[in-house]
Amino acid sequence: MLKYIARRLLVTIPVLIGVTIAISLIVYLAPGNPARIALGMNAQPEAVRELERQMGLNQPPWIRYLEWLWGVVNLELGESVRTGRPVTAMIARRLPPTLELAVGSMFLTLIIALPLGVISAVRQYSWVDTTSMLFAIFWLSMPSFWLALILLLLFSVQWNMFPISGRGTPVLTMTWLSSLILPAVATGTRRAGLLTRMTRSSMLEILNEDYIRTARGKGIGERAVIYTHAMKNAMIPIITLIGLQIPFIFSGSVIIETVFSWPGMGRLLVNSVLQRDYPIVQGLVLVYAVIVVLSNLFVDIMYGYFDPRIEYE
Amino acid sequence: MSSDTHHDMTDDARTDGGTATATDGSEAVSDTGPATGRIARSKVVFMRVMQNRFAVFGLMVVLLLLFTAIFADFIAPYEPAEQNYNALKEPPSLDHPFGTDQYGRDVFSRVVYGSRYAVFLGVVIVGIEMLLGVTLGLVAGYYGGLIESTIMRVVDIALSMPALVLALAIAGMLGGGLFPLIVAVSLVGWRGFARLVRGDVKSVMEEEYIDSAEAAGLSDFRTISRYVLPNAASSIIVYATLTIPTVILWSAGLSFLGMGVQPPKPEWGAILAAGRGEIDDAWWIATFPGLAIMVTVIGFNGLGDGLRDALDPRQVR
Numbered sequence: 001m002l003k004y005i006a007r008r009l010l011v012t013i014p015v016l017i018g019v020t021i022a023i024s025l026i027v028y029l030a031p032g033n034p035a036r037i038a039l040g041m042n043a044q045p046e047a048v049r050e051l052e053r054q055m056g057l058n059q060p061p062w063i064r065y066l067e068w069l070w071g072v073v074n075l076e077l078g079e080s081v082r083t084g085r086p087v088t089a090m091i092a093r094r095l096p097p098t099l100e101l102a103v104g105s106m107f108l109t110l111i112i113a114l115p116l117g118v119i120s121a122v123r124q125y126s127w128v129d130t131t132s133m134l135f136a137i138f139w140l141s142m143p144s145f146w147l148a149l150i151l152l153l154l155f156s157v158q159w160n161m162f163p164i165s166g167r168g169t170p171v172l173t174m175t176w177l178s179s180l181i182l183p184a185v186a187t188g189t190r191r192a193g194l195l196t197r198m199t200r201s202s203m204l205e206i207l208n209e210d211y212i213r214t215a216r217g218k219g220i221g222e223r224a225v226i227y228t229h230a231m232k233n234a235m236i237p238i239i240t241l242i243g244l245q246i247p248f249i250f251s252g253s254v255i256i257e258t259v260f261s262w263p264g265m266g267r268l269l270v271n272s273v274l275q276r277d278y279p280i281v282q283g284l285v286l287v288y289a290v291i292v293v294l295s296n297l298f299v300d301i302m303y304g305y306f307d308p309r310i311e312y313e
Numbered sequence: 314m315s316s317d318t319h320h321d322m323t324d325d326a327r328t329d330g331g332t333a334t335a336t337d338g339s340e341a342v343s344d345t346g347p348a349t350g351r352i353a354r355s356k357v358v359f360m361r362v363m364q365n366r367f368a369v370f371g372l373m374v375v376l377l378l379l380f381t382a383i384f385a386d387f388i389a390p391y392e393p394a395e396q397n398y399n400a401l402k403e404p405p406s407l408d409h410p411f412g413t414d415q416y417g418r419d420v421f422s423r424v425v426y427g428s429r430y431a432v433f434l435g436v437v438i439v440g441i442e443m444l445l446g447v448t449l450g451l452v453a454g455y456y457g458g459l460i461e462s463t464i465m466r467v468v469d470i471a472l473s474m475p476a477l478v479l480a481l482a483i484a485g486m487l488g489g490g491l492f493p494l495i496v497a498v499s500l501v502g503w504r505g506f507a508r509l510v511r512g513d514v515k516s517v518m519e520e521e522y523i524d525s526a527e528a529a530g531l532s533d534f535r536t537i538s539r540y541v542l543p544n545a546a547s548s549i550i551v552y553a554t555l556t557i558p559t560v561i562l563w564s565a566g567l568s569f570l571g572m573g574v575q576p577p578k579p580e581w582g583a584i585l586a587a588g589r590g591e592i593d594d595a596w597w598i599a600t601f602p603g604l605a606i607m608v609t610v611i612g613f614n615g616l617g618d619g620l621r622d623a624l625d626p627r628q629v630r
Contacts, residue, residue, distance in 0.1 A: 015466075018473075019470055019474060022471075022474070032486075137615075138607075141558065141610035143585075145585065146585060146599070146606065149585070149592050149599050152592060157592070251476055255477075258570060269482070273482055274485060274572075276486070278486075281482055288475040292475050
């Protein structure tokens with residue numbers, strides 16, 4: 001098992017290198033001169049040229065890429081073009097709020113989607129099934145940023161139940177929790193809709209298997225059939241599906257962080273893109289990519305853990 | 314273990330409902346051949362879609378959207394950019410069914426014209442994704458070997474990028490606007506098509522008639538276009554239909570963040586962004602474009618679901 005994980009980690013290295021090349025290419029091809037951005041529009045041409053030299057912009061792109069890559073290896077992601085602050089430290093400060101939001105919305109997604117999906121499958125075509133499928137379709141079709149605004153309007157502006165924006169500190173207090181709830185709901189709703197439907201269809205697939213018919217034929221109670229025979233097997237695809245939602249939770253949080261002024265990586269990304277602060281953008285895309293790669297790895301490991309038929313040779 | 318099956322499911326809404334269509338290319342195999350067979354088959358598919366209430370609803374929504382986009386000039390009571398300083402932020406009324414915004418523009422008219430952006434972006438972006446993804450998937454699946462592993466490595470890399478983050482970075486760095494938006498979203502979305510088509514092609518390649526076609530001396534192009542592509546067609550159609558709502562959501566999201574279509578253009582995400590600051594005293598500005606997006610997305614999802622079930626009846630429902 002450990003050997004398998006180690007090998008999987010090794011395989012991700014070329015993928016990550018490819019990712020860094022792609023990111024650098026985007027930054028390289030993007031219009032605009034970082035030195036001029038740093039100095040403003042009225043800067044002297046000599047000053048711009050001087051800064052270009054300091055930033056290494058006059059070097060060929062592959063040298064710049066290799067230098068950046070060397071920095072990545074040393075966890076040095078360069079400095080902000082605007083403020084000169086080190087990018088690594090900026091991202092490190094923004095990572096915890098983003099993780100909090102991701103965990104919070106994942107939690108909400110799971111406590112809604114799993115029970116609804118299982119009940120819908122067990123009571124297929126009942127009113128519970130119809131209603132929850134209808135809800136699921138609504139959820140997965142809602143633009144999250146729109147939902148965020150509606151939630152703000154109702155719960156913060158009208159009923160004054162939750163703060164309008166920002167993250168309450170210190171962490172793990174009631175102020176923090178009440179500031180987390182609305183962003184977590186807005187991020188998770190679409191995922192909950194998808195996962196409810198996925199859970200239902202995985203469960204249905206299992207319930208149609210021969211061994212379920214055999215179990216029923218043996219005369220054991222319906223409860224036992226569902227909880228011991230069906231659920232256990234349905235968990236395998238469901239766990240995979242949950243893992244696959246992780247990258248989308250992070251993607252989704254980018255917009256939501258902006259709406260709620262949540263001080264995470266997503267808001268930093270949007271601001272940096274708008275300000276064309278390339279080193280920050282480059283660093284953030286890399287961090288998001290690492291998160292995706294790690295969650296894919298997690299899915300593979302979980303998959304093998306829950307399904308003993310899979311062997312890691 | 315096969316990583317293929319679950320990578321297929323990484324692409325958001327397109328994935329939901331299970332694994333059956335994504336990797337299964339064999340279902341359409343028996344039905345291609347003489348043209349008459351294909352006509353009969355499309356009739357069967359149409360009948361099956363019509364039996365599914367959600368799919369019928371979806372079809373109606375999509376037709377309504379197309380109708381609105383085509384006849385926007387006749388449906389909208391005002392010009393989308395027409396400002397009226399005597400009617401600022403008016404709540405919904407008979408004159409202004411969706412109210413007016415902070416410049417006195419009629420929100421209903423703007424939402425009606427916004428349908429053009431939704432249709433245009435949905436069709437163009439999915440078209441580009443399809444062209445890129447299907448071509449690469451066909452080439453990878455058909456030729457195999459080094460070509461295949463190179464293409465699939467690129468797909469792996471593309472799949473390791475969080476889609477929206479990447480689209481946002483590309484659109485924003487290109488300066489925002491309609492064209493950067495199209496480039497950004499298409500560059501991110503093709504990967505799903507490539508993976509899907511390559512899987513389908515690989516299963517078709519095992520059929521004997523491909524060997525016969527090759528033995529008969531058909532060119533690669535003819536083999537692909539006559540025998541390989543038609544067998545992948547139904548899953549491509551389903552996937553494309555289910556991709557449109559995702560593309561519409563993303564485009565609106567990027568425009569909402571200021572990195573897509575720019576205000577004052579009446580794109581739904583852009584209207585929403587303009588209404589964001591007014592949410593506490595003019596809720597209607599942001600609410601109605603959001604509803605329009607939601608109804609459109611529900612419509613395409615319904616139609617896509619219906620098509621999937623109709624084209625692959627073996628799937629559990």
